[in-house]
Amino acid sequence: MKKLINAVENVLSESLDGFAAAHADIVTLGDERKFVQRRSLKKGKVALVSGGGSGHEPLHAGFVGHGMLDAACPGQVFTSPTPDQMVAAAQAVDTGGGVLFIVKNYEGDVMNFAMGAEMAADMGVAKVATVITDDDVAVEKSTYSIGRRGVAGTMIVERLVGAAAEQGRDLAALESYGKDVNARTRSMGVALTSCTVPAAGKPTFTLGEDEMEMGVGIHGEPGRRRVKLAEADAIAAEMMGAILDDLAPKAGQQVLLLVNGFGGTPAMELYLMCNAARRILAGRKLLAARCLVGSYVTSLEMAGCSLTVSLVEDADLALWDQPVHTAALRWGM
Template identity: 55%
Template sequence: MKKLINSVDGVVTDALAGMAAAHPDRLRVDVDQHIVYRATPKEDGKVAIVSGGGSGHEPLHGGFVGFGMLDAACAGEIFTSPVPDQVSAATAAVDRGAGVLHIVKNYTGDVMNFDMAAEMVAAESGTEIATVVTADDVAVEDSLYTAGRRGVGVTVIVEKIAGAAAEAGRSLADVAAVAKRTSEAGRSMGMALTSCTVPANGKPSFDLPEDEMEIGIGIHGEPGRHRDKIAPASEIAKQLVDPILAELPEGDRGVIALLNGMGASPLLELYLMYGEVAKLLDAAGVKVERSLVGNYITSLDMAGCSLTLVRADEDMLGLWDAPVNTPGLRWGA
């Protein structure tokens, strides 16, 4: 294992300290509790948004804290859920008097710990809390980590759209409703060329021969639907697009498309893959209204990519276009 770390035990703490040093104008980082906050809280009377999950998926979630997205993100250890005390501390700290939305990926530990934290905060302060769980991965219905679909790439799009709605001053019910609508309108599928290596393990999470690829992987290195021999990008794109379109909600609206890198694939390859995806969507009569290509929800050093499509209405597109200023996503601000 070759990694740019000081020690296995200190990876997350050191990384958060680095985030604080890199973005003092945008972020305030509680290194002890592993919570990333906006440097300047939003105004009183606006809904706050908290998300989080295991580390190793950067820039998700800490990289999406800032104007137009999250108010706080809780960082668990690598591929491990944040604990209820983290989530409750973050929730209480960011409440501006209009309630707090929790955005939670559908992994058993995340869902349980966010639920416990919501109950703790509501009992202590009476803060109104709403929760939206993302569950967009079409690869598997149940997995080692979940009951139902895994929450993956749509989480980024939900955080952006909900964040814009909160920034615009919408009520908690309205922010939660558009977040839920966005989540339910999205489907994702991923693939891997290599496994990832968790520092504490010191070796790849699974064995993948040089001439094979894994289709339908999860963001924690979970195995997918099946393994195939390495194929041209055009064929790989089809293996991602077809199952997504088979389960994408029907409608004549276009989509927001996210072609996401898993951490180790260069942009040269990601743009090439997006080009193949775009051809397939055009042939299927699916109009791409907005697109995003890059590393947004990763799996440490895994080579590969995922595709997320969200059937987007005009409200969702307007919120997607709204200004955002975070370390991981920025436009119009």
């Protein structure tokens, strides 16, 4: 294992300290590093809180700021944060509008956020609601989840709901909108290499020199099958085929396309995959109204990528284009 670390047990705390220092104009750390929160809160706005295991950076802390999240709870690498973290975050960012939890569909995350919501209500947070993301079409069940996994589509939910929250929509409206966006968002990933969790000290899985894992999860969970390495067009065709067959969009539908790197993939290759995916969309008579390319929902140093398609209307695009200012995503400000 070759990593830029000191002691394994201090990886998260030292990383969070560096993150907070680098983006001190946007975020601040909560007590005992239980959460990252917006430095400037908006009175009366519904607060958005998300979180999950670390190792997926910039998800979720990198999306704390104007137009997205108000707080993010980081767990240890690939490990759910604890309910007391959600409670502390909710109490810190609730300014009267209530709190919306955005939770990826992994057993630990769902269970702990549910407990956190109950505890927060008992401790004075008057209004709490939850949106669970489950956009991965690769498998129905995995090592970590019951039903579909929540993966890169989570970022799209956080962005669109975050923009809507800035406009002053109430908690019930944001909960409904978040569930709607999730319902029309699908993702699938492919891994060319494994990743190495620092505490484990060895790769999560092993791939041959000419193999790839089709449908891999963001923790390195098994996908649909292990296959021989193929050309980018063939990889994109399989992933987009699974996504679009599941979404079943109508010809002429506008979509938002996210090409997401897993941490070890060069930008050149991600843009190449974007080009391949756009050609497939055009062949289905679908319009890629917006494209976002980069490493946003990673799996440590894994090489590979995921493709996400979200069906959108003009109103969604208007929200997407609203100003956003976070460590990892910013435009219009």
